[in-house]
Amino acid sequence: MIYLDNNATTKVDEKVLEEMLPYLKEEYANPSSMYDFSRKAHNAIKEARGKIKDFINAANEREIIFTSCGSESANMAIKGVLSYNPAKRHIITTKVEHPCVLNTYKEYEKQGYEVDYIGVNNSGELDLEELKNKIRKDTALVSIMWANNETGVIFPIKQISEIIKSRSPETKFFVDAVQAAGKIPIDVQENGIDLLGISGHKFHAPKGVGMLYINAKTSIPPLITGGHQERGLRAGTENVPYIAGLGKAAELAACNLEYEAKEVKRLRDKLETGILSSIFNARLNTSITNRVPNTTNIGFEYIEGELILLHLSDLGICASSGSACTSGSLEPSHVLRAMGTPFTSLHGSIRWSLSKYTTEQDIDYVLEKLPAVIEKLNKISPFQRELEHLKACKGV
Amino acid sequence: MWDYSEKVLDHYRNPRNVGSIDNADAIGEAGSLACGDSLKIYLKIDNGIVTDAKFQTFGCGSAVASSSILTEMIIGKPIEEVRKITNKDIADALDGLPPEKMHCSVMGHEALEDALKHYFKEEAAQQEKIVCTCFNVTEKQIWDAIKDNGLTTVEEVTNYTKAGGACGRCKGIIQDILNTYNKKSAEESKMTSTQMVLKVNKIIETVIAPELEKDGGGIELIDVSGNKVMVKLYGRCSSCKNSLVTLKSFVETTLREKVSKEIEVIQV
Numbered sequence: 042m043i044y045l046d047n048n049a050t051t052k053v054d055e056k057v058l059e060e061m062l063p064y065l066k067e068e069y070a071n072p073s074s075m076y077d078f079s080r081k082a083h084n085a086i087k088e089a090r091g092k093i094k095d096f097i098n099a100a101n102e103r104e105i106i107f108t109s110c111g112s113e114s115a116n117m118a119i120k121g122v123l124s125y126n127p128a129k130r131h132i133i134t135t136k137v138e139h140p141c142v143l144n145t146y147k148e149y150e151k152q153g154y155e156v157d158y159i160g161v162n163n164s165g166e167l168d169l170e171e172l173k174n175k176i177r178k179d180t181a182l183v184s185i186m187w188a189n190n191e192t193g194v195i196f197p198i199k200q201i202s203e204i205i206k207s208r209s210p211e212t213k214f215f216v217d218a219v220q221a222a223g224k225i226p227i228d229v230q231e232n233g234i235d236l237l238g239i240s241g242h243k244f245h246a247p248k249g250v251g252m253l254y255i256n257a258k259t260s261i262p263p264l265i266t267g268g269h270q271e272r273g274l275r276a277g278t279e280n281v282p283y284i285a286g287l288g289k290a291a292e293l294a295a296c297n298l299e300y301e302a303k304e305v306k307r308l309r310d311k312l313e314t315g316i317l318s319s320i321f322n323a324r325l326n327t328s329i330t331n332r333v334p335n336t337t338n339i340g341f342e343y344i345e346g347e348l349i350l351l352h353l354s355d356l357g358i359c360a361s362s363g364s365a366c367t368s369g370s371l372e373p374s375h376v377l378r379a380m381g382t383p384f385t386s387l388h389g390s391i392r393w394s395l396s397k398y399t400t401e402q403d404i405d406y407v408l409e410k411l412p413a414v415i416e417k418l419n420k421i422s423p424f425q426r427e428l429e430h431l432k433a434c435k436g437v
Numbered sequence: 438m439w440d441y442s443e444k445v446l447d448h449y450r451n452p453r454n455v456g457s458i459d460n461a462d463a464i465g466e467a468g469s470l471a472c473g474d475s476l477k478i479y480l481k482i483d484n485g486i487v488t489d490a491k492f493q494t495f496g497c498g499s500a501v502a503s504s505s506i507l508t509e510m511i512i513g514k515p516i517e518e519v520r521k522i523t524n525k526d527i528a529d530a531l532d533g534l535p536p537e538k539m540h541c542s543v544m545g546h547e548a549l550e551d552a553l554k555h556y557f558k559e560e561a562a563q564q565e566k567i568v569c570t571c572f573n574v575t576e577k578q579i580w581d582a583i584k585d586n587g588l589t590t591v592e593e594v595t596n597y598t599k600a601g602g603a604c605g606r607c608k609g610i611i612q613d614i615l616n617t618y619n620k621k622s623a624e625e626s627k628m629t630s631t632q633m634v635l636k637v638n639k640i641i642e643t644v645i646a647p648e649l650e651k652d653g654g655g656i657e658l659i660d661v662s663g664n665k666v667m668v669k670l671y672g673r674c675s676s677c678k679n680s681l682v683t684l685k686s687f688v689e690t691t692l693r694e695k696v697s698k699e700i701e702v703i704q705v
Binding site for chain 1: 470494495500501602603
């Protein structure tokens with residue numbers, strides 16, 4: 042199997058699993074208990090918190106709250122900031138955020154909040170001028186993802202936080218870093234971030250564990266109330282094995298960033314140039330260099346994405362699509378639409394996302410097999426004239 | 438991950454009759470590139486028989502499978518028979534489609550209809566009213582989908598026709614169409630009082646009485662007035678504590694299901 046869908050989820054690292062196993066077996070104590078038996082569980086959480094603090098360069102371990110996933114982190118941040126600033130009823134976010142963020146804001150709009158969605162250009166870059174103009178004194182929250190899950194485009198977080206703080210110092214800045222963690226360095230202090238969410242399973246920890254960073258200057262209420270865990274900010278007995286796994290994954294990811302930036306990027310670029318040079322109706326949805334090193338999004342004009350994925354799956358290749366047909370909704374990717382991607386390639390766009398486990402052979406195999414798949418599907422397309430025209434234009 | 442049937446898998450992996458026919462007798466189209474699926478069907482017709490059919494589809498696995506099986510369903514068939522094919526027939530031939538994918542079968546049916554319209558040189562239906570502007574779905578398409586598939590909710594209409602699946606502004610209109618359809622079909626199915634009595638009596642004799650007799654009971658129809666059905670219960674049923682429950686849950690449910698939803702059963 043060739044797994045090129047690492048922005049959806051990743052393989053659990055063996056070392057992460059090893060770190061977790063004791064807490065699934067003999068070290069099953071509740072970390073809150075008073076006896077010595079719970080010492081190891083208690084320490085595992087403490088240690089993981091320290092590793093996460095280093096991973097994102099937080100000032101203090103107390104700023105780290107463990108959650109169950111990226112969506113919980115985002116919900117806790119957004120709902121928390123808004124509930125503690127009831128007088129401010131204006132929010133700024135982007136048109137290309139993840140649904141877990143976008144749908145939360147849609148709910149606030151129904152409650153009478155004003156939400157501005159900042160657009161992107163054809164390459165997926167954020168319109169910073171628009172952002173500048175939208176910030177107001179009553180803007181409670183600016184919420185912007187670090188890297189886009191579909192295109193991999195990185196937003197200039199530091200520049201954005203400077204814009205926010207210069208216009209409205211009291212406005213809180215939440216960064217959804219789910220797709221950045223493990224791919225590029227994350228430094229919350231350097232980048233002036235108030236709240237930041239990550240999810241373990243995107244960087245080789247298992248599904249079911251995430252983290253929310255809340256800086257010392259920001260105060261929010263818990264989303265889940267109950268016990269005293271996580272300083273009362275997130276009730277519920279700590280998920281010790283998964284938290285230990287998240288800590289380990291963060292530690293490994295930090296050491297792997299250089300490999301991501303060089304080797305994963307090299308393979309991604311090889312895949313990208315290989316596809317574009319061998320398939321005449323392939324169209325790169327964004328070519329900017331400021332992307333996470335593992336992601337490329339390529340449209341195949343006049344054919345449909347789900348059909349491509351199904352045929353790739355028959356060859357053991359896993360990727361994903363922004364096509365309407367794959368999602369169960371009837372609308373194609375909101376990200377590609379916000380970028381103004383033409384209809385000819387919108388529905389046939391495929392996201393390829395690599396990881397540290399991707400090999401040269403994987404990429405070679407895809408480059409060898411893909412042209413025949415696309416050629417077969419081109420033949421089924423009702424847009425034969427358009428395809429011929431495209432072929433002639435490309436001089437094939 | 439969709440739960441596609443083996444037939445759908447087979448047809449998108451090995452689509453039959455892909456391509457075009459140079460001197461086709463009829464060509465039909467449905468969908469558009471912008472909407473995310475589009476289909477062209479080519480027919481060769483000799484002496485009222487479809488002798489060849491080919492298709493080209495831009496769409497997902499189930500769209501290709503729907504087109505592919507449709508060509509198989511019509512080749513060799515008299516045109517009058519082909520005209521009777523509904524989207525449901527296409528979906529059934531594929532051993533079903535996921536609800537969200539039913540619009541693929543509808544699209545197959547639309548392309549076929551379009552081809553036949555051209556063949557018979559029928560006047561293009563006068564400018565039809567577009568309900569969903571995002572996906573260009575007309576009132577007639579929605580009406581047909583409701584009628585052919587027994588749809589009852591806006592969500593189902595969206596799954597079958599895509600109408601309302603993008604901006605959602607037309608959902609109110611779809612609900613209106615559903616309401617109008619329900620009202621119309623209720624009127625059509627209204628029975629005369631004699632028909633009603635005959636039908637109630639038949640159901641009591643053939644379905645309800647035999648069931649009650651199993652429990653040592655019996656039932657007699659006394660009168661029918663409007664939607665009120667008066668019955669007398671005998672034997673174990675009339676004295677048993679659960680007789681009311683028996684009435685409500687069995688006699689009434691059975692009559693409501695088989696005769697009319699409006700029926701009220703009264704014990705006399």
